[in-house]
Amino acid sequence: QSQLVESGGGLVQPGESLRLSCAASGFTLDYYTIGWFRQAPGKEREGVSWISNTGGNTAYADSVKGRFTIARDNAKNTVYLQMNDLKPEDTAVYYCAAKIGFRSYYPANYNYWGQGTQVTVSS
Numbered sequence: 001q002s003q004l005v006e007s008g009g010g011l012v013q014p015g016e017s018l019r020l021s022c023a024a025s026g027f028t029l030d031y032y033t034i035g036w037f038r039q040a041p042g043k044e045r046e047g048v049s050w051i052s053n054t055g056g057n058t059a060y061a062d063s064v065k066g067r068f069t070i071a072r073d074n075a076k077n078t079v080y081l082q083m084n085d086l087k088p089e090d091t092a093v094y095y096c097a098a099k100i101g102f103r104s105y106y107p108a109n110y111n112y113w114g115q116g117t118q119v120t121v122s123s
Contacts, residue, residue, distance in 0.1 A: 001025075001026050002024075002025070002026035002027040002112060003024070003025055003026060003112070003114070004022055004023070004024055004096050004097070004098060004112050004113060004114035005022070005023050005024075005025065005114055005115070006020060006021065006022050006094060006095065006096050006114040006115065006116060006117040007020070007021050007023070007117060008020040008021050008117060009094060009117030009118045009119045009120075010118075010119070010120070011120045011121075011122065012086055012119075012120070012121055013121070013122070013123050014086060014087055014088060014121055014122075014123055015085055015086065016086055016121075017082070017083060017084045017085070017086065018083045018086065018119060019080055019081070019082050019083070020036070020080065020081040020083065020094055020096075020117060020119075021078055021079070021080055022034065022036070022078060022079040022080070022081075022096030022114060023076075023077060023078045024077045024078070024098070024112075025077075027112075028074075028077060029053070029072070029074060029077050029078075029079065029098065030053060030074050031053055031100060032053055032098040032099060032100060032112075033050060033051065033052055033053055033098070033099050033100070033101065033102065033103050033104075034050065034051050034070075034072065034079045034096055034097070034098055035047055035048075035049070035050045035096070035097045035098075035099070035103060035104070035110060036048045036049045036050070036070065036079075036081045036094060036095070036096055036097075037094070037095045037096075037097060037107055038090075038092035038093065038094045038095070038119075039092055039093050039095070039116075040091060040092040040093075043092075045095070045107050046061065047061055047105045047107075048060070048061050048063075048064055048068065048081070048094070049061065049064065049068055049070040049081060050070070050103035051070045051071070051072055051079060052102075052103070055071065055072045055074075057103075058070050059103060063089075064083075064090070067083065067084050067085045067086075068081060068082065068083050068084070069081070069082040069084075070082075079096060081094070081096075083119070086119075086121045087121060088121050088122060088123075089121075090119060090121050091119060091120050091121050091122070092118075092119060093116040093117065093118050093119075094116060094117050094118075094119050095113055095114055095115075095116045096113075096114045097110035097111075097112060097113045097114070098110060098111060098112040099111050099112075
């Protein structure tokens with residue numbers, strides 16, 4: 001069964017860091033663009049960061065630019081999201097998603113999704 005599994009979420013204080021992981025099983029991520037999305041209670045799912053299949057092209061939402069870094073290790077079939085200087089407004093369930101081809105800002109264009117990992121930033 002092909003699936004994505006996120007891990008690394010938790011409860012942190014403002015200014016602290018977390019690293020999320022997105023591991024694939026049942027298929028190889030080599031050919032897939034990966035996007036990280038998040039969804040806060042009562043809000044729509046929004047894109048946070050994207051990385052091309054080779055890792056050579058990355059993009060970030062304005063709200064996280066300069067604080068978050070996306071990376072991938074295709075040998076480990078895993079994508080990471082390093083989140084620094086976390087803010088209360090970063091609180092959400094974070095999802096990773098995979099698609100063939102160029103990145104898309106629209107969740108509906110992704111073929112595979114993980115179950116999500118909760119990130120809570122609170123003092």
